[in-house]
Amino acid sequence: MTISEHLPALVVVLPLMAAPACVMLRHPFAAWLVASGTSWLCLLMSALLLRQVADHGAFSYQLGNWAAPWGIEYRIDMASAFILVIVSAIAAVVSLYARASVAHEIEQSRQYLFHALFVVCLSGLLGIAITGDAFNLFVFLEISSLSTYAMVALGRDRRALTAAMRYLVLGTVGATFYVIGVGLAYMMTGTLNMADLAARLPAVIHTSTAQAGLAFLVIGIGLKMAAFPLHFWLPDAYAHAPSAASAFLAGTATKVAVYAFLRMVVGVFGATGILAVAAMADMLMVVAVLGMVVGSAVAIWQTDIRRALAYSSVAQIGYVLLGISLLTEAGLAAGIVHLFNHAVMKSALFLALGSVFLRLGSVRIADLAGIGRRMPLSMAAFLVAGLSMIGVPLTVGFVSKWYLVEAILHKGLWPVAVLVLLSSLLAVVYVWRVVEVMWFAKPSALALTAVEAPLSMLVPTWMLAGAAVWFGVDATGTMAVARAAAAVLMTGVGQ
Amino acid sequence: MTPQTLILLALAIPVACIGPVLLARRRPDLREAFSLLAGIATFACVLLLYGMVAAGERPELVLGEMLPGLPLVLRIEPLGMLFALIASGLWPVTTLYAIGYMRGHHEKNQTRFYAFFALAISCALGIAFSGNMLTLFVFYEALTIGTFPLVTHAGTKAAKRAGRVYLGILLGTSVCFLLLAIVWTWTIAGTLDFVPGGILAGKVADWAVAPLLALYVFGIGKAALMPFHRWLPAAMVAPTPVSALLHAVAVVKAGVFTVLKVTVHIFGLDLLNAGGGVPWLAGAAGFTIIAASLVAMSKDNLKARLAYSTISQLSYVVLGAMILAPLSVMGASIHIAAHAFGKITLFFAAGAVMVASHKTEISQMAGIGRRMPWTMGAFAVGALSMIGLPPTAGFVSKWYVLNGAVESGHMAAVGVVIVSTLLNAAYFLPIIHSAFFGEEKHDGDHRNDHGEAPLPAVAALVITATATVAFFVAPDWAIGLGGDLVGRAR
Numbered sequence A: 001m002t003i004s005e006h007l008p009a010l011v012v013v014l015p016l017m018a019a020p021a022c023v024m025l026r027h028p029f030a031a032w033l034v035a036s037g038t039s040w041l042c043l044l045m046s047a048l049l050l051r052q053v054a055d056h057g058a059f060s061y062q063l064g065n066w067a068a069p070w071g072i073e074y075r076i077d078m079a080s081a082f083i084l085v086i087v088s089a090i091a092a093v094v095s096l097y098a099r100a101s102v103a104h105e106i107e108q109s110r111q112y113l114f115h116a117l118f119v120v121c122l123s124g125l126l127g128i129a130i131t132g133d134a135f136n137l138f139v140f141l142e143i144s145s146l147s148t149y150a151m152v153a154l155g156r157d158r159r160a161l162t163a164a165m166r167y168l169v170l171g172t173v174g175a176t177f178y179v180i181g182v183g184l185a186y187m188m189t190g191t192l193n194m195a196d197l198a199a200r201l202p203a204v205i206h207t208s209t210a211q212a213g214l215a216f217l218v219i220g221i222g223l224k225m226a227a228f229p230l231h232f233w234l235p236d237a238y239a240h241a242p243s244a245a246s247a248f249l250a251g252t253a254t255k256v257a258v259y260a261f262l263r264m265v266v267g268v269f270g271a272t273g274i275l276a277v278a279a280m281a282d283m284l285m286v287v288a289v290l291g292m293v294v295g296s297a298v299a300i301w302q303t304d305i306r307r308a309l310a311y312s313s314v315a316q317i318g319y320v321l322l323g324i325s326l327l328t329e330a331g332l333a334a335g336i337v338h339l340f341n342h343a344v345m346k347s348a349l350f351l352a353l354g355s356v357f358l359r360l361g362s363v364r365i366a367d368l369a370g371i372g373r374r375m376p377l378s379m380a381a382f383l384v385a386g387l388s389m390i391g392v393p394l395t396v397g398f399v400s401k402w403y404l405v406e407a408i409l410h411k412g413l414w415p416v417a418v419l420v421l422l423s424s425l426l427a428v429v430y431v432w433r434v435v436e437v438m439w440f441a442k443p444s445a446l447a448l449t450a451v452e453a454p455l456s457m458l459v460p461t462w463m464l465a466g467a468a469v470w471f472g473v474d475a476t477g478t479m480a481v482a483r484a485a486a487a488v489l490m491t492g493v494g495q
Numbered sequence B: 001m002t003p004q005t006l007i008l009l010a011l012a013i014p015v016a017c018i019g020p021v022l023l024a025r026r027r028p029d030l031r032e033a034f035s036l037l038a039g040i041a042t043f044a045c046v047l048l049l050y051g052m053v054a055a056g057e058r059p060e061l062v063l064g065e066m067l068p069g070l071p072l073v074l075r076i077e078p079l080g081m082l083f084a085l086i087a088s089g090l091w092p093v094t095t096l097y098a099i100g101y102m103r104g105h106h107e108k109n110q111t112r113f114y115a116f117f118a119l120a121i122s123c124a125l126g127i128a129f130s131g132n133m134l135t136l137f138v139f140y141e142a143l144t145i146g147t148f149p150l151v152t153h154a155g156t157k158a159a160k161r162a163g164r165v166y167l168g169i170l171l172g173t174s175v176c177f178l179l180l181a182i183v184w185t186w187t188i189a190g191t192l193d194f195v196p197g198g199i200l201a202g203k204v205a206d207w208a209v210a211p212l213l214a215l216y217v218f219g220i221g222k223a224a225l226m227p228f229h230r231w232l233p234a235a236m237v238a239p240t241p242v243s244a245l246l247h248a249v250a251v252v253k254a255g256v257f258t259v260l261k262v263t264v265h266i267f268g269l270d271l272l273n274a275g276g277g278v279p280w281l282a283g284a285a286g287f288t289i290i291a292a293s294l295v296a297m298s299k300d301n302l303k304a305r306l307a308y309s310t311i312s313q314l315s316y317v318v319l320g321a322m323i324l325a326p327l328s329v330m331g332a333s334i335h336i337a338a339h340a341f342g343k344i345t346l347f348f349a350a351g352a353v354m355v356a357s358h359k360t361e362i363s364q365m366a367g368i369g370r371r372m373p374w375t376m377g378a379f380a381v382g383a384l385s386m387i388g389l390p391p392t393a394g395f396v397s398k399w400y401v402l403n404g405a406v407e408s409g410h411m412a413a414v415g416v417v418i419v420s421t422l423l424n425a426a427y428f429l430p431i432i433h434s435a436f437f438g439e440e441k442h443d444g445d446h447r448n449d450h451g452e453a454p455l456p457a458v459a460a461l462v463i464t465a466t467a468t469v470a471f472f473v474a475p476d477w478a479i480g481l482g483g484d485l486v487g488r489a490r
Helices: A003-025 A028-056 A078-105 A108-130 A134-153 A159-189 A194-204 A208-224 A234-240 A243-272 A280-300 A305-325 A329-360 A376-390 A396-410 A414-440 A455-473 A476-494 B003-016 B018-023 B028-054 B078-104 B110-129 B133-151 B157-189 B206-219 B231-237 B240-267 B269-274 B279-298 B302-323 B326-357 B373-387 B393-407 B411-437 B455-473 B476-485
Strands: A059-062 A073-076 B060-067 B070-075
Touching (some): A003 A059, A028 A476, A073 A194, A108 A134, A108 A243, A134 A234, A134 A243, A194 A208, A194 A243, A234 A243, A234 A305, A243 A305, A243 A329, A280 A305, A329 A455, A376 A414, A376 A455, A396 A414, A396 A476, A396 B060, A396 B157, A476 B060, B003 B028, B003 B078, B018 B110, B070 B110, B078 B240, B078 B476, B110 B133, B133 B157, B157 B231, B206 B240, B206 B269, B231 B240, B240 B269, B240 B302, B240 B326, B302 B326, B326 B373, B326 B393, B326 B476, B373 B455, B393 B476
Antiparallel strands (some): B060 B070
8 A cells, every 4th residue: 555545544644643743842943844844745645636536536535444434434526625725725825924923923932832723723624625424524623623713812912812712602603503413414314424415315305304404504514614694703813813823714714614515515415405495595695695795895894904804704705605506517616716716815915914913013904004115025915915806807806706707697697796796896995995005105103114024924925926816817727626626516416 | 020929029018118117217317218119119019010900911819718718819900900009109109298297297206107107008008909808808907907006196185086986987887897798798609709790699689789788888987988987087186198198098098999899899780780779878978978078168177178078089989889880980990099199189288288387277378379389289289189170180080970970870979979069169269269369367376487398298299289180181091990890991
């Protein structure tokens, strides 16, 4: 047996093992080295897995050689491989950035903790993406969530503690709902394997038990992905967490929750046909549209820019859910490609803001006056990623918008298409008010003290900002993967 | 050189000159020399391409695949050639003017100004050469964002407010209407290529033609059709060379160019004529022509009056397109060029007056023609072209638009053109009259002992005024290209 056959296990186990190594090393730099090296290795393994799927099709991995459905099955197809790459890529880039940022924001005696939590969280997120077992997914959900609560609590001031507490309560409610949902489904089908669940649920979906299970799942995962109106934990958590954590979480945590939604609700329950019958899709659409309009509108009024970006995330999850709610392959592909696109641009924005925080100790809009002239490279990255949020052509944001609108028009839902475009105009407002202050206002006293961010933060920021342009100029690759992933997830629904 | 190289050069030279311009920021003479040289080189490339297009070639260059099945592609056809000639030909002239204006006016951040100016020209040429609607949209949005720093150049509160209006209306219309129309077209036709005769024939439902065309026409905010015209007067806070080249020529012409392009190459005249046309869109253009002229009359600020005159003149092109007769479409395309020469002269003159005397209001300009004979003489030529009188460029295009309207029996359109001619005369002739024959006023705020503006500025406006007359004498190139567009034999 070669190592390459065990990649599916390694990609989860390696970061999990790296965490105790970080703790034992204690030294901030050594811990960072382990965390960052692990993240890059995970990216390499994820890329290899994606290639394997692209070349040879989907495959399963039996954990510990226990055959499914008794053992835990890892299932790697286009959808999961794509999420693996997204999560590990964001983690790898952010890990480069984390050294300088964490050294500045967290007291030295606790820095190793951040790096340890970072890899635990990474392990959990990758696990969610790769597992083919509904209960195993819950385990990974908790691994990633618990480490996230702690990471948020490491934030700079005491407000981080209340934010973490709030996140902990709501996150636990979400996880509990999820596990209740899985339990009800297990009651009716006697299996936890996703493929088996998908095969057996259609026979029992008429029972209220199975339907209640679905409801619990939707609410539980909805909380985790901060879908409107279950998003209340998110703005505080993103605003008060350490900068590197915000960037990492904004790009990955909610995305992976959406993936869980895609797997469990669309992939597993989709085969029962209940999504269309019980007006589930319509309800989802209403929630998605509300989220994208309300999230964007609230973002406009924030004075703390990280809160504005957090509310914008709520809106962006709305876009993804809207794509899913169409229940067509094109809609799903639009949603999935937006997972990638949004991860890239939102993380880039948070990284750029983290650099500002490093220099100014604040990300309030008033303090950012004139910062564009003091930190031109960081703020140019912010501008590029911001233009992508708006959806300017040649950026990834445009690609998402294009395919979402196309999918909506194919279903003939005119008013929804107009709402999508209108709400993207709200993004113009909340991005441009920041850009205007950064570049056109007279520098504040605070801004005059700032200098350009260190290279170790600048390079990762530009890696993501550059990716936002790269995959916007040529979206053929990401769209091909997203379409293949959508096809996988739609197999059940299409029947 | 192959045509592909020339296309690439025409787009790349303006962008490439940004580097030297930034490097030479401490040496203004060198910096402006780079800008001028780049302008001349770009124009030379476009001229060489013109020879090929006039000979019937349609050079094409694929830049790469952006979305699956949707490449970024450049393909030159007559209408795009016409627009490219105007934009690239007037760029060096405007640079010449800017040298006099920006220094005479002691503007700050001149390096940034020249850099973004070059970027804007490259975007305008990209629009002109676009081979499909996606490519056009990419350059269209880039032009909006690339010109934002030029509009807000002064950095004052007023400039910032104007910048918001500019960005808000242009991005708003393009995202909400234009993008929607493009994606809609894509879902119907499965292609976005510009094809003579259109791509929608036989694919689009009858009921959908009018709303789709309306989404396009109003979505192209740069065409400044009412009620989406507010950005143009707002943009007048920019330095005058910006108002002159971008907001009288490149940006606004990109708008009406796109309207024409969509009419002829996405819908096709046959398809639109078969459905009886969309009379209310022609009506909207007619309304804009008259209403903007009336507003122009009420403006005392010279640049504001010129801005509303531009709005009115732009709708000539939209009206010509919406009449749907080959002759009027031809006239509309010629008007893109004809209006450019006259209007840029007017703006140059307004800026020259501002530099020399710091006067911005028309009421202050009595008698100024005696102190600035060259400037106001050129202004008179430009004004005649706006009214559409011989021997100026404006007459040629108006002739074709009117012919097309009469031929196809659009008497209302004929009426609109005649009324607007009278209105144009009513708000331009008094300026000229008072400039040359009025009594000079001494208001204490402005010195009256000035002469002409700096030499480069005056030279530039004399060149464009001469071109306005030359266009009347030798309009064959523009008529030829306009004729090619609608398939008339040369």
